[in-house]
Amino acid sequence: MAAPILSVRDLTTVIHTEGIRFKVVRGVSFDLYPNEILGLVGESGCGKTMTALSVMGLIPAPAARVTGGKVMFRDRDLVRLSERQMREVRGDDISMIFQDPLTSLDPMFTIGHLLTEVIRRHRSISRAEAEALALQALTEVELPDPQIRMNQYPHQLSGGMRQRVMIGMALMLDPDILIADEPTTALDVTVQAQILDRLVGQQRRRDMSMLLITHDLGVVAAVADRVAVMYSGEIVEQATVEELFADPQHPYTQGLLQAVPQTRHQRGALHTIPGRVPPPQFIPPGCAFSPRCAQALVRCWEERPELVADGHRDLRCFNPQPLALV
Amino acid sequence: MRYLAKRTVYMLVILALSSVAVFYAIRLSGGDATAARLPASATEADRETFREVLGLNDPIYQQYFTYMGRLLSGDLGNSLTNNALISKMLIEHGRNSLVLGAAAFILVFLVGVPLGMLASVRRNTFVDQGIMSLSVAGMAVPNFWLALLSIWLFASVLGWLPSAGCCEPRQLLLPAIVLAAEGTALTVRMTRSAMLENLDSDWVRTLRAGGLSEARVIGKHVFRNALIPIISLAGLRIGQIVGYALIVEVIFGWPGLGQVLVNAVLRRDYPVAQFFSLVLIVMVVLGNWLADLGYLAANPRLRKV
Numbered sequence: 001m002a003a004p005i006l007s008v009r010d011l012t013t014v015i016h017t018e019g020i021r022f023k024v025v026r027g028v029s030f031d032l033y034p035n036e037i038l039g040l041v042g043e044s045g046c047g048k049t050m051t052a053l054s055v056m057g058l059i060p061a062p063a064a065r066v067t068g069g070k071v072m073f074r075d076r077d078l079v080r081l082s083e084r085q086m087r088e089v090r091g092d093d094i095s096m097i098f099q100d101p102l103t104s105l106d107p108m109f110t111i112g113h114l115l116t117e118v119i120r121r122h123r124s125i126s127r128a129e130a131e132a133l134a135l136q137a138l139t140e141v142e143l144p145d146p147q148i149r150m151n152q153y154p155h156q157l158s159g160g161m162r163q164r165v166m167i168g169m170a171l172m173l174d175p176d177i178l179i180a181d182e183p184t185t186a187l188d189v190t191v192q193a194q195i196l197d198r199l200v201g202q203q204r205r206r207d208m209s210m211l212l213i214t215h216d217l218g219v220v221a222a223v224a225d226r227v228a229v230m231y232s233g234e235i236v237e238q239a240t241v242e243e244l245f246a247d248p249q250h251p252y253t254q255g256l257l258q259a260v261p262q263t264r265h266q267r268g269a270l271h272t273i274p275g276r277v278p279p280p281q282f283i284p285p286g287c288a289f290s291p292r293c294a295q296a297l298v299r300c301w302e303e304r305p306e307l308v309a310d311g312h313r314d315l316r317c318f319n320p321q322p323l324a325l326v
Numbered sequence: 327m328r329y330l331a332k333r334t335v336y337m338l339v340i341l342a343l344s345s346v347a348v349f350y351a352i353r354l355s356g357g358d359a360t361a362a363r364l365p366a367s368a369t370e371a372d373r374e375t376f377r378e379v380l381g382l383n384d385p386i387y388q389q390y391f392t393y394m395g396r397l398l399s400g401d402l403g404n405s406l407t408n409n410a411l412i413s414k415m416l417i418e419h420g421r422n423s424l425v426l427g428a429a430a431f432i433l434v435f436l437v438g439v440p441l442g443m444l445a446s447v448r449r450n451t452f453v454d455q456g457i458m459s460l461s462v463a464g465m466a467v468p469n470f471w472l473a474l475l476s477i478w479l480f481a482s483v484l485g486w487l488p489s490a491g492c493c494e495p496r497q498l499l500l501p502a503i504v505l506a507a508e509g510t511a512l513t514v515r516m517t518r519s520a521m522l523e524n525l526d527s528d529w530v531r532t533l534r535a536g537g538l539s540e541a542r543v544i545g546k547h548v549f550r551n552a553l554i555p556i557i558s559l560a561g562l563r564i565g566q567i568v569g570y571a572l573i574v575e576v577i578f579g580w581p582g583l584g585q586v587l588v589n590a591v592l593r594r595d596y597p598v599a600q601f602f603s604l605v606l607i608v609m610v611v612l613g614n615w616l617a618d619l620g621y622l623a624a625n626p627r628l629r630k631v
Binding site for chain 2 (some may be wrong): 083087088091092096100104105106107109114118121122155170239
C-alpha cells in the first residue's frame with residue numbers, strides 16, 4: 001500500500017471549561033491513504049467532529065486544545081504548525097464541509113464573493129480569474145444556473161443548493177484531502193443521494209482523499225473504502241468496509257449494525273444498544289463501552305483495552321464474540 | 327419596498343398624532359401667554375384683547391387647525407416674547423444644535439463601535455471587563471450629573487476647557503461628550519453582544535476552514551453581520567441625543583433648539599414652544615425612519631433582488 005497522505009497518531013484533545021478538564025478525543029490514530037474514502041462513524045457526541053476539527057486546527061480555542069499526538073501531512077506535523085502556517089493549509093490542501101448548509105454560509109455576502117475571497121486568499125490571481133474559477137467549481141458540482149447563483153445571497157438558495165456551494169467551495173482549489181462532516185445529514189432524503197453522488201464523483205475524478213464523518217452506516221457502506229468506528233473519543237474498530245460489515249467484531253460495531261433498519265428482514269422493534277454514550281466528563285475507567293456491553297468481563301471494567309492490529313483490522317476489545325447474524 | 331412604504335406611513339401617522347398632543351399639552355399646562363409679551367402693568371382688558379387677537383380664546387382644536395394651516399403654508403409665526411421670526415430662530419439655533427448633535431452622534435459610533443469590537447475579541451479578559459464597567463457607568467450616571475462633574479473637573483479644577491459657551495470647537499467638546507455618553511455606552515454593549523453572537527455562527531467556521539485570517543473573519547464578516555442591529559439602533563440614538571440636548575444645551579449654555587424650547591416653555595411662548603417641540607419630534611421620528619432605511623440597506627435578506 002502507498003504511504004498515507006494523512007497520518008494521525010494518538011491525537012488527544014482536551015476541553016477546559018468552568019474548571020473541569022476532560023478529553024473529547026482520546027488518543028485517536030488513523031491513516032488516510034491517497035484516493036481513498038475513510039468513513040468515521042459513531043453516535044452523536046463520540047468525538048467524530050472534534051477529531052476532524054482537531055486535524056484542521058479549528059477547535060474552539062481557548063476552551064479546547066490539542067494536548068498530544070501528531071497529525072502528519074506531507075512530512076509536517078499540523079499540530080505543531082503556527083496559526084499562520086495552518087491557514088495556508090486550510091481551504092487549499094485540506095478543506096472541510098460542514099453539516100448544516102443553511103447556517104454555514106455568511107448571509108451578508110454573495111456566493112461569488114465568498115468563493116472568490118477564499119480563492120484569492122490562496123492564489124495570487126485577478127478578481128476575474130478567481131470568479132471564473134469559482135464559476136467552474138459551481139458548474140462542476142452541478143449547481144443549477146451557476147452564473148446567476150454567483151450574484152445571489154445564501155438565503156436565496158435551497159439547502160441542497162447551498163450544500164453544493166459548500167462542496168464547490170471545498171473543492172475549487174483542488175485539495176489533497178476533503179473532510180466531510182455529515183455532509184448530507186441536514187438535507188432531504190432525495191437530495192442526500194444526489195449530494196453524496198456528486199461528492200464521491202468529484203473525489204474519484206480528482207484523486208483526492210476523503211474523510212467522511214457520518215453516523216449513517218448506509219452512507220459508509222455505499223461509498224467508503226475503509227471504516228473507523230468511534231466511541232467515546234476513541235477508535236474501537238477499524239477495517240475495510242467489506243470486512244467490517246461482513247464480520248463486525250467490536251460489540252459496539254455489532255450493535256450499530258444491528259440497529260440499522262432492515263426492510264427485508266424481520267419486522268417489529270428495532271435493535272437498540274442499551275444505555276447511552278457517557279458524557280466525556282464521566283468516561284468509565286476501563287473500556288468506555290463496558291457499561292453498555294453484554295459481553296463485558298470484569299477486566300473490561302478495570303483496564304482500558306488497547307487498539308490491537310491483526311493485519312486486517314484494528315480492534316479495541318478484550319472479549320470479541322462473532323456476531324450471530326440473522 | 328412594501329416594508330419601506332409601511333414604515334413611511336407609520337412615520338406620518340406618528341407625526342400627525344404627536345403634533346396634536348404637543349399642541350394640547352402646551353395649552354393645557356396652565357400659565358398665561360400674555361405674561362410673555364405684555365408688561366406686568368397691563369390691565370385685564372388689554373390682556374383679553376391680546377388673547378382675542380392671537381385667537382387664544384378659540385377652542386383648542388380650532389386653534390390647532392389654524393396653526394397647522396399656517397405651518398404647512400410656510401408661516402412659522404413669531405415669538406410672543408420678542409416678536410422674532412421663528413423661521414430665523416430655527417436657522418440660527420438649529421445650526422448650533424445640528425453641530426452639537428452631529429458631534430455627539432459621530433462620537434457615539436466612533437467610540438462605541440470600536441470599543442465594543444475590542445471587548446468582544448478580548449472576551450472575558452480584563453480589557454473586556456474594563457470596557458464593560460465603563461459602559462455600565464456611562465449608562466448609570468445621569469447626563470446632567472455627568473455634565474456638572476465634567477464642568478467641575480475640566481473647567482474649574484484642571485482649567486483645560488471652557489465651562490460653557492458657543493461655538494468654538496473647544497467649547498463644543500464637553501457638551502458633545504456628555505451628550506454622547508449614554509449612547510456610546512449602549513452602543514458598546516450592543517456591538518459587543520452582536521459581535522459575540524455572530525462569532526458563534528457556523529459560517530465563521532466555514533470562513534476559517536477556507537483559510538481566512540482572524541482579522542478578515544472578524545473585521546469583515548462578523549462585523550458586517552453585527553452592523554445590522556447597530557444600524558437599526560442608530561435611529562434610536564438620534565432620538566436619545568435630541569431628547570438629552572434639552573438638558574445639555576441648557577447646562578452648557580449652548581444656544582441650540584433645546585435651550586430655545588426650554589425658555590419658550592417657561593415663558594409660555596406658545597408658538598415657539600410648540601414649533602420647536604414639533605421640530606424635535608420630527609427629528610426623532612425621522613431618525614427612526616432612517617434606521618429602518620439603514621436596516622433595509624444593510625440586510626440583504628430584506629432586499630428584494
